[in-house]
Amino acid sequence: MNIPKKFAVTTMVVATSLLAACGSTTTTTSVPVSQQIAYNYGVVDSIQIVQVQTERRGPGAGALVGGIVGGVLGNQVGGGSGNTVATVAGAVGGAVVGNRVEQNNNPPQVREMYQITVRMDNGSYQTITQDAIADVRVGTRVHIENNRVYRL
Structure with missing residues (x-):
């Protein structure tokens, strides 16, 4: 050919x-990047299941x-x-x-995600949406890294 x-x-x-x-x-998160590095520890304030449409x-x-x-x-x-x-x-x-x-x-598909609101050590709040929560519960001490919540 x-x-x-x-x-x-x-x-x-x-x-x-x-x-x-x-x-x-x-x-995006509600806390500027400069504060995310300095203040990435807090306590889970709430967890909600939300419906997210996949892109x-x-x-x-x-x-x-x-x-x-x-x-x-x-x-x-x-x-x-x-x-x-x-x-x-x-x-x-x-x-x-x-x-x-x-x-x-x-x-597009609709799937359930977890919207986790964390009360940060500096008093601000940060909300992260992720696909799994593992052993994170309300009141759990956590840190946020790369826009994900991890139990300490």
């Missing part, structure tokens, strides 16, 4: 862009397959620079459609 060089390069650029779009999420992942296999198929179909149109434009447009359009199909077929 002889694939034109410009199509291979276009496909690589689209695939790299899609993978780069996959980002990570961050969690949909960024573009995945649907976008990749859609981009490749769209690029192949776009490559069949026109000649010269028009062919290059059609190939790129087909790859981008296919990636968007493929991603939409994947998202529609993989709806």
Whole structure:
């Protein structure tokens, strides 16, 4: 199978862009970072079970397959620079459609998480949401590290 060089390069650029779009999420707390380091010890004030909707992942296999198929179909149109434009447009359009199909077929899930409120030694409160609590209970002395609560 002889694939034109410009199509291979276009496909690589689209695939790299899609993978780069996959980002990570961050969690914020009510205490500034400088205080988290100095004051990361406290006592559990409350624990609540909350329903958390899992985030949909960024573009995945649907976008990749859609981009490749769209690029192949776009490559069949026109000649010269028009062919290059059609190939790129087909790859981008296919990636968007493929991603939409994947998202529609993989709806977000709801799961239970633990929302732990800790009364810190400095008098402030910090709320952490995590997936398990192990042996942490209300009144337990804990420390917070990397946005997780650990029993002392």
